Amino acid sequence: MVTVTFKVRFYETDMMGVVHHTNHIRWFEMGRVEYLRQAGVDLNELMAEDILFPIKKVSCEYIESVTFDDELILETTMPSVSRAQMTFNYILRRKRDGALIAKGSTQNVFINMKTGKIIRLKGDKIEKLVAFVEAEKNGI
Amino acid sequence: MVTVTFKVRFYETDMMGVVHHTNHIRWFEMGRVEYLRQAGVDLNELMAEDILFPIKKVSCEYIESVTFDDELILETTMPSVSRAQMTFNYILRRKRDGALIAKGSTQNVFINMKTGKIIRLKGDKIEKLVAFVEAEKNGI
Amino acid sequence: MVTVTFKVRFYETDMMGVVHHTNHIRWFEMGRVEYLRQAGVDLNELMAEDILFPIKKVSCEYIESVTFDDELILETTMPSVSRAQMTFNYILRRKRDGALIAKGSTQNVFINMKTGKIIRLKGDKIEKLVAFVEAEKNGI
Amino acid sequence: MVTVTFKVRFYETDMMGVVHHTNHIRWFEMGRVEYLRQAGVDLNELMAEDILFPIKKVSCEYIESVTFDDELILETTMPSVSRAQMTFNYILRRKRDGALIAKGSTQNVFINMKTGKIIRLKGDKIEKLVAFVEAEKNGI
Numbered sequence: 001m002v003t004v005t006f007k008v009r010f011y012e013t014d015m016m017g018v019v020h021h022t023n024h025i026r027w028f029e030m031g032r033v034e035y036l037r038q039a040g041v042d043l044n045e046l047m048a049e050d051i052l053f054p055i056k057k058v059s060c061e062y063i064e065s066v067t068f069d070d071e072l073i074l075e076t077t078m079p080s081v082s083r084a085q086m087t088f089n090y091i092l093r094r095k096r097d098g099a100l101i102a103k104g105s106t107q108n109v110f111i112n113m114k115t116g117k118i119i120r121l122k123g124d125k126i127e128k129l130v131a132f133v134e135a136e137k138n139g140i
Numbered sequence: 141m142v143t144v145t146f147k148v149r150f151y152e153t154d155m156m157g158v159v160h161h162t163n164h165i166r167w168f169e170m171g172r173v174e175y176l177r178q179a180g181v182d183l184n185e186l187m188a189e190d191i192l193f194p195i196k197k198v199s200c201e202y203i204e205s206v207t208f209d210d211e212l213i214l215e216t217t218m219p220s221v222s223r224a225q226m227t228f229n230y231i232l233r234r235k236r237d238g239a240l241i242a243k244g245s246t247q248n249v250f251i252n253m254k255t256g257k258i259i260r261l262k263g264d265k266i267e268k269l270v271a272f273v274e275a276e277k278n279g280i
Numbered sequence: 281m282v283t284v285t286f287k288v289r290f291y292e293t294d295m296m297g298v299v300h301h302t303n304h305i306r307w308f309e310m311g312r313v314e315y316l317r318q319a320g321v322d323l324n325e326l327m328a329e330d331i332l333f334p335i336k337k338v339s340c341e342y343i344e345s346v347t348f349d350d351e352l353i354l355e356t357t358m359p360s361v362s363r364a365q366m367t368f369n370y371i372l373r374r375k376r377d378g379a380l381i382a383k384g385s386t387q388n389v390f391i392n393m394k395t396g397k398i399i400r401l402k403g404d405k406i407e408k409l410v411a412f413v414e415a416e417k418n419g420i
Numbered sequence: 421m422v423t424v425t426f427k428v429r430f431y432e433t434d435m436m437g438v439v440h441h442t443n444h445i446r447w448f449e450m451g452r453v454e455y456l457r458q459a460g461v462d463l464n465e466l467m468a469e470d471i472l473f474p475i476k477k478v479s480c481e482y483i484e485s486v487t488f489d490d491e492l493i494l495e496t497t498m499p500s501v502s503r504a505q506m507t508f509n510y511i512l513r514r515k516r517d518g519a520l521i522a523k524g525s526t527q528n529v530f531i532n533m534k535t536g537k538i539i540r541l542k543g544d545k546i547e548k549l550v551a552f553v554e555a556e557k558n559g560i
Contacts, residue, residue, distance in 0.1 A: 010453060010463070011300050011446050015187075015293035015348060016253070021195045022162045022291065026431050033430060033489075043430070044489055047155075055161040059199035065256070068295060069453075069464055113156070116205070150313060150323070151306050151442065153435035155488060160431050166291050173290060173349075183290070184349055208435060209313075209324055295467075296533070301475040302442045327435075335441040339479035345536070393436070396485070 001136065002035040004074045005095065008066055018065035024102045025060055028090045031076035032106065035088065039132035041125050050113040051121070053086065060104035064094070071095040078133050083120035085109045086129075141276065142175040144214045145235065148206055158205035164242045165200055168230045171216035172246065175228065179272035181265050190253040191261070193226065200244035204234070211235040218273050223260035225249045226269075281416065282315040284354045285375065288346055298345035304382045305340055308370045311356035312386065315368065319412035321405050330393040331401070333366065340384035344374075351375040358413050363400035365389045366409075421556065422455040424494045425515065428486055438485035444522045445480055448510045451496035452526065455508065459552035461545050470533040471541070473506065480524035484514070491515040498553050503540035505529045506549075 006027070014020040033043055046052070066072060075091040086108045092101040112119050121129070146167070154160040173183055186192070206212060215231040226248045232241040252259050261269070286307070294300040313323055326332070346352060355371040366388045372381040392399050401409070426447070434440040453463055466472070486492060495511040506528045512521040532539050541549070 009446070010449050011294060011302065013295035014291060015295065015297045016192050016194065017295045018194075020291050021198065022165050025162050025165065025198075026429070029430050052156050054156065054158075054205065055202055057199070057201050058161065058165075059197070061197050062195055065194065149306070150309050151434060151440050154431060155433035155435065155437045157435045162431065166289070169290050296472050296474065298474075301478065302445050305442050305445065305478075332436050334436065334438075334485065335482055337479070337481050338441065338445075339477070341477050342475055345474065 002031065002038050002076045004030050004034050004076070006030070006072060006074070008068050008070045008072065010068050013068050016065075018067045021060070021062060024062070024092060024104065025058060027072070027074055027092065028058075028060075028076075028088070028104055028106060031074045031090050032086075032088045032108070035076045035078060036129070040128040046125070047113065051110055051119065052113045053108040053110050055106050056085070056109050057107040058104065060090075060102055062102050063100050064102075066094060066101055072101065077136065081126075081129055081133050083110075083122070083126050084118060142171065142178050142216045144170050144174050144216070146170070146212060146214070148208050148210045148212065150208050153208050156205075158207045161200070161202060164202070164232060164244065165198060167212070167214055167232065168198075168200075168216075168228070168244055168246060171214045171230050172226075172228045172248070175216045175218060176269070180268040186265070187253065191250055191259065192253045193248040193250050195246050196225070196249050197247040198244065200230075200242055202242050203240050204242075206234060206241055212241065217276065221266075221269055221273050223250075223262070223266050224258060282311065282318050282356045284310050284314050284356070286310070286352060286354070288348050288350045288352065290348050293348050296345075298347045301340070301342060304342070304372060304384065305338060307352070307354055307372065308338075308340075308356075308368070308384055308386060311354045311370050312366075312368045312388070315356045315358060316409070320408040326405070327393065331390055331399065332393045333388040333390050335386050336365070336389050337387040338384065340370075340382055342382050343380050344382075346374060346381055352381065357416065361406075361409055361413050363390075363402070363406050364398060422451065422458050422496045424450050424454050424496070426450070426492060426494070428488050428490045428492065430488050433488050436485075438487045441480070441482060444482070444512060444524065445478055447492070447494055447512065448478075448480075448496075448508070448524055448526060451494045451510050452506075452508045452528070455496045455498060456549070460548040466545070467533065471530055471539065472533045473528040473530050475526050476505070476529050477527040478524065480510075480522055482522050483520050484522075486514060486521055492521065497556065501546075501549055501553050503530075503542070503546050504538060 012019050012023045073093045077089045080087045088106050090104045110119050110121050152159050152163045213233045217229045220227045228246050230244045250259050250261050292299050292303045353373045357369045360367045368386050370384045390399050390401050432439050432443045493513045497509045500507045508526050510524045530539050530541050
């Protein structure tokens with residue numbers, strides 16, 4: 001599990017007085033970027049090799065609303081990964097009381113940035129990623 | 141089915157050269173606002189009575205990417221509605237060729253804006269909404 | 281003067297109950313894109329030739345707030361243009377009553393997308409643009 | 421001078437491959453919120469008393485572009501403050517090399533959230549704020 005901690009920004013709220021629901025999904029992006037970074041896979045390095053990993057599916061369930069200045073903890077895990085795709089799960093909690101705010105999931109595929117075609121991740125990158133995910137599952 | 145047509149704005153793209161996936165979900169909002177409006181339920185009127193309908197669940201599947209200046213058609217339907225909650229389905233198509241871009245769904249509940257508690261929609265509003273949904277299903 | 285008409289989207293509001301001030305500046309982008317299009321200069325065509333016109337300076341004065349569902353008219357003019365840079369002025373009005381909502385200005389330079397260096401617009405493009413601006417000034 | 425350090429998020433980029441220019445202005449908001457907090461004026465407390473401080477004017481000059489994952493330092497100062505309005509200046513630097521990225525300014529007025537009318541900040545709040553600004557100017 002990889003965690004990212006951050007505060008809600010004022011512009012992320014809407015006229016309901018709480019955070020607009022699309023921001024949770026924007027925050028998930030920070031979670032998977034950080035997950036991959038800790039696994040040794042840097043997004044800027046991938047892009048330098050024309051590799052991207054766009055979202056194919058996203059889902060999110062909202063349990064409690066959050067608002068400006070709330071401090072949040074985003075926990076990201078990767079239940080499955082292959083050369084062709086990754087699944088990430090996200091749990092969002094309020095730091096102050098640990099309350100469950102939202103939980104979500106994304107499915108990402110690897111594509112070539114220039115052709116837009118789905119590709120398979122090779123060599124070092126997929127090995128590091130699989131090793132990291134396995135280590136996590138084994139609680140290492 | 142209620143349709144909204146619009147063009148992709150430049151700021152909705154990201155450095156992958158395509159629209160960031162959270163914008164599709166922002167566009168869905170336009171779809172349900174317009175659906176309710178055509179059903180005779182105005183969001184500003186609801187808010188004037190302290191009624192809101194936040195998202196409880198959202199999901200989206202991305203089939204093809206879109207980019208700046210693409211003209212899109214958003215088709216919104218409401219497979220189910222009750223006094224306590226609404227489900228909306230969304231189909232996003234590119235206008236030029238009708239290509240399927242994304243499909244999604246949201247589940248919304250009615251709440252009191254001040255208490256944050258779930259409420260049941262009453263009177264005129266739920267009647268108009270149910271009548272509209274039924275008429276749609278019957279292809280009227 | 282080139283005009284664009286649009287409605288405020290719900291997600292553009294913030295917890296003050298009105299549109300967040302950065303959206304006005306996002307809307308200005310629609311104004312200059314449309315201005316250039318009407319002048320015969322298409323942004324996608326420019327990008328296909330690796331030409332971009334990033335913002336060097338922006339300013340905006342806010343006269344009256346707007347909120348969800350307000351219909352707005354954005355009027356864009358180009359007080360000056362050269363091979364190296366463009367200045368745009370923007371006036372934002374509420375459609376219902378013509379009320380002045382905001383006025384702003386941007387200064388854009390032409391750059392090569394790959395080198396990031398400032399360039400001078402050549403040939404057809406600058407000629408069409410200058411002709412359009414002159415025709416506007418002369419009230420043609 | 422009050423500083424805030426943060427990293428550029430992926431969704432803040434656009435198809436030019438760099439951060440969209442409206443995000444700098446969104447970041448400025450974090451700067452003034454933190455400035456006021458350090459001066460002892462909490463935005464949530466102000467809102468609890470129906471006090472808001474919307475933007476009347478904003479300007480920004482962009483010196484160098486930034487992109488995903490760049491770490492930035494935002495320096496906020498307050499050149500002038502009165503019971504009716506505040507002016508903030510912002511300097512944005514890249515952390516890695518100290519490069520000047522952008523500089524901007526906002527003018528904010530105090531208003532009553534319910535009436536929308538301009539008000540004058542009273543008592544404790546304006547005193548703490550003036551004292552903080554003076555201490556800063558005197559390099560205390």
